[in-house]
Amino acid sequence: MHPYRSHHCAELRKEDVGSEVRLSGWVHRKRDHGGILFIDLRDHYGITQVLCEPEFEDFAAVDAVRAESCIRVEGKVVARAEDQVNENLPTGAIEVRITKFEVLSAAGDLPLPVFQEPDYPEDIRMRHRYLDLRRETMHKNIVLRSNVVRELRRGMEDAGFTEYQTPILTASSPEGARDFLVPSRLHPGKFFALPQAPQIFKQLIMVSGFDRYFQIAPCFRDEDARADRSAGEFYQLDVEMSFVEQHEVWDTTGPVVARAFELHAGERKVDPYESWAKIPYADSMLRYGTDKPDLRVPLQMQVVTEHFKGSGFKIFASMAEDPEKQIRAIPAPGGGSRAFCDRMNSWAQKQGLPGMGYIMFDDGDGKGPLAKNIGAERTHAIRDQLGLSAGDAAFFLAGKVEEFERVAGLARVEIAQSLAEQGKIMPDGTPIFDEARFAFCWIVDFPMYEWDEERKKVEFGHNPFSMPQGGLAALEKAETAEQILQLKANQYDLVCNGYEMASGAIRNHKPEVMYAAFAKAGYGAEVVEREFGGMLNAFKYGAPPHGGIAYGVDRIVMLLADQENIREVTMFPLTQNAEDLLLGAPSEASPEQLKDVHIKVVKPIEEAS
Known part of the structure; x- marks a missing residue:
């Protein structure tokens, strides 16, 4: 028998009852039921329940073992009683009765718990990331990431692409973000840069005559972190093709990404590649208020400026005459209640706007201050343009487009999500916010x-x-x-x-x-x-016509893992403040190291003082 395990902790089934087995793993949790000790033993693959009876010679050692200690057990596989079968575990029909027990490595007091995964501050989680990664959710996220990368790589190879590696030490390039600079020891006063992307190299690969390139490429940018953007480094599926037009780049790489989503989406719907819309930038900004529209929300904004020219609503009437300003409306099917309109108005104020004008529609004239000021004819015209009916509402934002467009885009999604929570749907019966969908x-x-x-x-x-x-x-x-x-x-x-x-x-x-x-x-x-x-x-x-694309691996996995922060799908990320608390980076260099690379550090005045 192998010195550490005959099976892993997700392998044993009812047909293994009676077998003598050896398992190794971590103490996920321990329970005492009437003098019998139960341990959920966890490894990379899953959990097996082991039990220890009082007559076992090392019962005291089992009783003393702490959570997250690494142990080895030997024992006999026994069937659980029918009323004790755990349907949520692959191994839930059996348990292992301990006949031998050894602590391979004892755990001290835990700085954060693994079992039940309670919320913990980021600094504690990152400082002890090796414990954080033992949590079931984090472990699944990282395995998912590996599976997604494998599927992307397989899909690209099947599409006739070859993976090539590009340099990590390169020249600084003005691509929009700050470079990470690396001082040269052999060339005093000169610096390499870590690549923000393999952009130039992948184009040179095309010039060199290699037709279809891809790479799961590390990229480095010295920029502030966001929930959907890592601080410092990230990975992308980097692609370049020779002798192509843009639709060929889409039709070759898009299905690869769609397939990766389909394989890992679970019960969620994935828009088939053939249905992916092509939206001009200007249309996207107009209808959705952003060039990153969430199409799970079918609501679209429309320009309604003409309806307010010469109207009794003086603020909008004056804006309607200004060529630099615009009035847009967001339809809200089922949103025609005063409580909902007040709620959205309050939301807009929290976003820094004075508020949002609104009209509530019923079988007769529109309701609300705005409707009263512009009159029934204009109200009906707006309702008809937006395709609304009784029980619906419309919200209005106005001014210079660049000053309200971003918030308008957020409002479109907020309106839909709020209405979906109330059980509202679109007039055609489709969801007003389809949360269980990947919409491309x-x-x-x-x-x-x-x-x-x-x-x-x-x-x-x-x-x-x-x-x-x-x-x-x-x-x-x-x-x-x-x-x-x-x-x-x-x-x-x-x-x-x-x-x-x-x-x-x-x-x-x-x-x-x-x-x-x-x-x-x-x-x-x-x-x-x-x-x-x-x-x-x-x-x-002799450069060939060429084109390419880069898909963000981290964001793909973040969406598939149903996470809102990219650090939840990255094994060892930097913190929000771009620090590695686990290994203590960035750190100060020694005088000898600085001398080698001809660098003298001059700290900011306020820091030096």
Whole structure:
């Protein structure tokens, strides 16, 4: 028999009754039932119940063992009584009566409990992550992550892709976030950077003649953490393809991701790949208030500015005459009660708005102050435009779009979730908020450029490596700032349930187009050659048309695990403050280490004092 186990702790079944077995694992919990001790023994695979009777020679040692101690037991498999079978455990029909017992490693007082998984402060959980990871939920999340990565890798290989590794030590690249810098010992005063993404390298792989690349790639960005974004590092399914248009990137990689969701979604519905909508960026912002729409909510905003021109509601009437302002309405089927409207108005105030105007509809005229001020004809016109009827409501936000659009997008989801809690549904009988669904869409036609209000200049809106729609001809035709801001990029995002899952583009592979694209943002040829000389030079030797995408592995797993924080699906994450409390990083370097890399640390004045 193996020195530690003949079976793992999820393996034994009723047909094993009578067998002599050896098990090793952790004491998940211990119970005393009338002098008989029961231990739930846990390992990576599951739990087996073992029992110890008072006549056992090492009964005192079993009685003294603490939770989370690592033990080895030998014993005989016995059947549980019919009324004691645990249907929730694969091993619930049996238990093991101990004949030998040994503590392999004793546990001291626990800084956080494993059994029952109560909420604990992040700093304690991260400082003792090895205990935190023993919790059933965390353990399942990390195994899920591994299974998802395996499925993504299998799917990409089946689609004809080959995995290649790109460098970790590279040059600094202005891609939007701060780089992590690594000082060079051999080159005093110079630094490597950890890659924010393998962007340049994967494009160079295409120039090198490798047709279909993928990589489960580590990426490093010195940016603040959010619930859906790790501090410091993350992983992505990185993809690049030669001789493709954007729909081929979607149709090749999208089904791989859809399959990964289908395999791990449990009882939740996954939108089939063929149904994934393609929504232009401008439409998404208008209808959903965001470029990351949650399509589990079918409600769509509409512009209703014209209905308020010359109306008796003076605030909206004046805004309706201002070309820089807009009035939008959010339909709320089933929301036509004063209590609900007051609730949503209060919610808007908590978001920093003065409130939200509203109209409640019944069989006659609309109700509420806004309806009284604009009159029955305008109220009916709004109701007809939004497709509402008796018992419904509409909420209104107005002003400069950039000042209310974000909150409007949040309000759309908040309205739907609140109505769903009340049991409301859409007029056609479909859910107003389908929580048990993974709803996907492609966001397309992103602006190539945006206006930087602080610097009063045109700047790249997203990725400077994207091919502008229309190519060089479109760039040359756009002369004024207004015309430049109308240019679209061959760029796309994949969104699921309000989260950006992926971002990609058809790349700008022509030097002349690259020079022209940067020139529109005010960057001369010398800047392009200095910052992107390696890639630019490669494009001068026969670069194929190419495009790609990168899917966020962490976010995919976060959604599948039904978690709201990405740290819950990362084995050893940094804290919200970008610290590793387990190993004590970041830490100060010794004088010898600093001397080796020619670095002198100058602390901020307030810290030094």
